[in-house]
Amino acid sequence: MLTRLKNARVYDPVQKLNGELMDLWIRDDRIVDPKQINDRDSAITYDLDGAITMAGGVDIHSHIAGGNVNTARLLLPDQHRNHLQRQENLPFYNARWSSFETGYRYTEMGYSMVVEPAMLPVNAPQVHREMADIPIIDTAALAILGSDDLLVSMLRSGASQDQINDYVSWTINTTQALGLKVINAGGSQAFKAGVEQFGLDDKVPDYGISSRRLLTSLQTAVHQLGIPHPVHVHCNNLGVPGNVQTAIDTMEAAQGLPMHLAHVQFYGYGAEGNRGFSSAAAQLMEAFNRHPNITMDVGQVLFGQTVTMSGDIIAQFSRRGDASPHKWVMWHAENEGSGGIVPYQYKKASFVNGLQWAIGLEIFLLSGDPWRLFFTTDHPNGAPFTRYPDLLHLLMDYDFRMACLAELDPEIMELTLLKDLKQEFSLYDIAIMTRAAPAKLLGLNDRGHLQPGALADIAVYHEQDDKEAMFRKAQWVFKNGQLIIERGEFVKRQFGQTMTVKPHFDRQIESTVKNYFDRFYSMKLSNYGVHDDLLFDQPERFSAINL
Numbered sequence: 008m009l010t011r012l013k014n015a016r017v018y019d020p021v022q023k024l025n026g027e028l029m030d031l032w033i034r035d036d037r038i039v040d041p042k043q044i045n046d047r048d049s050a051i052t053y054d055l056d057g058a059i060t061m062a063g064g065v066d067i068h069s070h071i072a073g074g075n076v077n078t079a080r081l082l083l084p085d086q087h088r089n090h091l092q093r094q095e096n097l098p099f100y101n102a103r104w105s106s107f108e109t110g111y112r113y114t115e116m117g118y119s120m121v122v123e124p125a126m127l128p129v130n131a132p133q134v135h136r137e138m139a140d141i142p143i144i145d146t147a148a149l150a151i152l153g154s155d156d157l158l159v160s161m162l163r164s165g166a167s168q169d170q171i172n173d174y175v176s177w178t179i180n181t182t183q184a185l186g187l188k189v190i191n192a193g194g195s196q197a198f199k200a201g202v203e204q205f206g207l208d209d210k211v212p213d214y215g216i217s218s219r220r221l222l223t224s225l226q227t228a229v230h231q232l233g234i235p236h237p238v239h240v241h242c243n244n245l246g247v248p249g250n251v252q253t254a255i256d257t258m259e260a261a262q263g264l265p266m267h268l269a270h271v272q273f274y275g276y277g278a279e280g281n282r283g284f285s286s287a288a289a290q291l292m293e294a295f296n297r298h299p300n301i302t303m304d305v306g307q308v309l310f311g312q313t314v315t316m317s318g319d320i321i322a323q324f325s326r327r328g329d330a331s332p333h334k335w336v337m338w339h340a341e342n343e344g345s346g347g348i349v350p351y352q353y354k355k356a357s358f359v360n361g362l363q364w365a366i367g368l369e370i371f372l373l374s375g376d377p378w379r380l381f382f383t384t385d386h387p388n389g390a391p392f393t394r395y396p397d398l399l400h401l402l403m404d405y406d407f408r409m410a411c412l413a414e415l416d417p418e419i420m421e422l423t424l425l426k427d428l429k430q431e432f433s434l435y436d437i438a439i440m441t442r443a444a445p446a447k448l449l450g451l452n453d454r455g456h457l458q459p460g461a462l463a464d465i466a467v468y469h470e471q472d473d474k475e476a477m478f479r480k481a482q483w484v485f486k487n488g489q490l491i492i493e494r495g496e497f498v499k500r501q502f503g504q505t506m507t508v509k510p511h512f513d514r515q516i517e518s519t520v521k522n523y524f525d526r527f528y529s530m531k532l533s534n535y536g537v538h539d540d541l542l543f544d545q546p547e548r549f550s551a552i553n554l
Contacts, residue, residue, distance in 0.1 A: 009034050009050040010488065012465070015060035018438040021456035025435045028057060033463040036487040040459040055467055058482060061438050062455050063119025063464030065445040068239075068269055068304050069386040071109050072123045072137035072148070074130045075316040078336050079348045079387075080105070083314055110142035110503075112393050114491060117466025117481040120145040120446075120454065120506075124188055124239060124269065125318055127151050129343050129530075131182035131537045138505055139548055143486055145503035147185035147449070149239050150178050151318060153221050154195035156342045157523050159214045168227060169513075175228040176512035177520065181536035183507045183549055185449065186236035187229050188269075190318040191243050192221035195345040198320050205321055207243050207256050218243055219260055230264050232510040233554050235450020237265035237302065242274055245322040249278035251287035255294045258301050267448070270306025270385035272367035284359060286423045288369035296375055302448060306385035307367035308360065309394045313387045314350045323347025342527055353390070361415035365423045371402055372428040377439040381448070400475035402432040450552055451506065463488035504550045 010033040017024045017031070032039045032050070044050075070076055113121060121141075126134045126148040138146040152158055152175065161170065175187060193211040194202075200212035210217045226238040242257045244250040254274035258266070268274070277287035295301060312331075317323050320337060324347055327335045331352045339345040353360045367389070374380040386392035401408050412425055420426055432440075446455025453462045467483035484492035491499050524532040 008488070009044070009048050010485075010490075011050040011052040012060065012467075013052055013054045014057055015055045015467070016057050016470075017060050017457060018434050019062065019457045020435060020439045020443045022458055024457075031060070031457060031465070033465075033485065033488045036463055036489075038457055038459055038461045038463050043459075053483065055483070059434060059468045059470050060457070061117065061466050061468075062442045062446075062457050062461070063466055063484070063486065064113075064117050064441045065449070065451070065455055066113070066118060066121040066383065066392065066441075067381055067445045067448060068124045068306075068383045069121050069392050070123065070125060070316060070388075071121055071141065071146070071386070072106060073126055073134040074338075074340075075125070075318070075346050075348055076137070077133075078338075079314045079316055082334060082336055082348055083350055106137045106140040107142065110144050111497070114143045114484055114486070115480055115497075116393075116395060116478060117468065117484060118144060119464035119466075119486055120147070120451075120503075122146070122185065122449070123148040125149065125151055125190065126182060126184060126188075127318065127340055127344050128155075128178055128182045129340055129535065131184075135183060135505065135537050139502070142500050142502055143491060145506060147506040148182070149186045149188040149236075150182045150184035151188045151190060151344055152178060152225055153189040153192040154318075154344050156196065156527070157520070159193065159196060159211055159216055159221065162216045162220065162224060163214050168224065168231070170516065170519075171224050172228045172231055173512040173516035174520070175225060176232055176510040177516050179234070180509055180512065183505065183537040185506050185508055185552075186234055186239060187225060188239045188241070189222055189225055190241040190344070191245070191321060192218045192225070194218070194243065194319060194321050195339070198324070198345060199339070203321060203325065204247075205243055207253060207260065222257070223260055223262070226261065226264055226266055234508055234510055235552070235554075236448060237267045239267045239269055241269050241317070241319060245273050245317075245319055246276070246326070248276050248284045250274050250276050251291050254291055258294055258298045261298070261300055263300050265300050265302070268301060268303045270383065270388065271303045272306045272308060272363065272370060272389065273385075275366040275370055280422065282358065284362065286362060286366045286369060288366045288373060289424060292370060292373040295379075299379075302379045302381065304381035304383040304385075305367050305370050306383055306389045307371070307398050308353055308363040309384065309390035309397055310353045310355050310360065310364065311390065311394070312350075312352045313390055314348060315388045316346065316348045317388070318344050318346040320345040320347050323349055326351075341529060355414055358416045358418065361419045362422065364415070365412065365419050365425050368401060368408065369424055369428065371432075372430050373424070377436050378444045378447075380440065381445055382437075382440040396475045396478040399432075399437060399478050400473070403437070403474045405429050405431050449506075450508075502548075505548050507549055507551045508554060509551045510554060
């Protein structure tokens with residue numbers, strides 16, 4: 008099937024196209040070179056009349072599946088119920104979505120792929136089942152290691168880096184993951200011993216292995232295995248005043264190798280001022296700009312009701328008293344990890360929340376390289392992903408930012424650089440941060456751009472002065488060359504794929520893992536992990552990228 012998108016105004020940083028008016032041609036599921044079109048070929052033509060055209064959006068960090076997500080749904084049924092009953096004129100402040108609705112909400116904003124950044128290996132079958140229930144968009148997941156007993160025990164017993172590499176590779180293959188996530192390395196094991204604060208150079212009780220060593224061993228493994236996405240790091244000391252030094256120390260610990268730091272707004276905190284809480288965004292970004300091997304996503308806070316969830320049980324346990332509404336869940340999984348779910352409402356009247364909001368925007372605006380800084384709210388921790396259009400409006404409109412800042416505690420304006428940061432992000436900048444850069448970081452060479460040969464994932468928007476309204480609802484969306492949204496309305500539903508990597512490993516590691524399971528797990532190794540027949544109703548669900 009041949010499709011022509013006529014008069015598209017294309018924003019594609021990979022091709023350095025900044026609003027050029029052109030035609031795009033799609034054959035089946037790929038974009039094709041116009042020179043390959045035969046005059047006799049018949050095509051379905053859509054005249055876009057100069058509408059803004061980008062590749063489908065790629066979200067590298069959004070909690071959309073797994074145990075924490077489902078526990079949050081059980082904990083907050085009112086949020087889900089409110090969504091199902093919502094009116095179109097109500098704000099999109101709801102904290103959770105069903106897996107089914109997730110696909111629709113992302114698609115209507117022009118996104119085509121989302122990465123679940125925290126898949127506990129023991130929970131992988133549930134994560135993949137749930138992602139398979141998400142329509143339209145493609146998905147991927149990052150497997151969590153760093154606090155699992157087997158890894159820490161291997162390091163304690165003097166395992167070589169090659170053995171660690173094999174264990175990492177075995178885990179990624181077994182769980183059908185796209186990469187590796189580390190959450191407060193060793194923190195879950197430390198919490199079991201009663202530790203309530205755990206720094207980069209603290210050692211896990213009873214093991215004698217530091218958080219730094221756990222992190223760098225895993226980072227080295229990801230690098231040596233050739234996995235495209237760098238190790239995805241949730242640093243120590245999340246949310247603690249003065250924790251900017253932890254983020255900077257983590258950058259230094261990377262030793263020049265690639266490393267991705269997640270939701271860094273929650274690490275942009277100083278401990279200055281009368282209230283012992285201040286912005287350290289400038290200090291963080293100065294360090295970031297010194298370390299070209301580091302990439303980061305922001306984790307922007309936006310005001311409204313949400314729910315925080317994390318495998319960082321130390322951080323979540325410390326915030327249980329802030330739960331709003333007043334209910335929370337903490338848990339620990341067999342030999343692997345732990346986590347907590349704490350509902351939370353970010354309030355404009357709160358000095359702390361207002362400063363968090365400002366710090367995230369400072370981080371965005373102080374970055375000199377949109378190819379290394381990524382657009383996220385750490386859904387749902389900073390805000391639901393459905394608030395992305397609100398964040399785009401803030402980044403693209405200085406006057407709107409200042410009007411929002413004026414509604415907050417006046418001290419916030421004096422304690423931050425926000426009023427002096429007059430940059431307004433362009434459509435080209437947005438296309439980098441939400442399309443080209445994340446696809447590149449994940450190693451997905453056929454996404455994030457509109458070159459011939461690219462997957463035909465395309466989002467089309469009518470240009471408006473109100474950027475929130477513009478990005479709220481795409482006018483046309485194509486997924487794999489299929490028309491999904493036409494003139495703002497869904498016309499088709501299909502299911503996407505789950506992207507994985509398959510790094511090599513020495514099969515001998517399987518005997519080590521099996522012996523461990525036989526000794527310590529209540530489940531058999533044969534029942535662990537994700538097999539191709541798990542999703543028997545979608546046999547072609549998995550797609551491995553080439554290493």
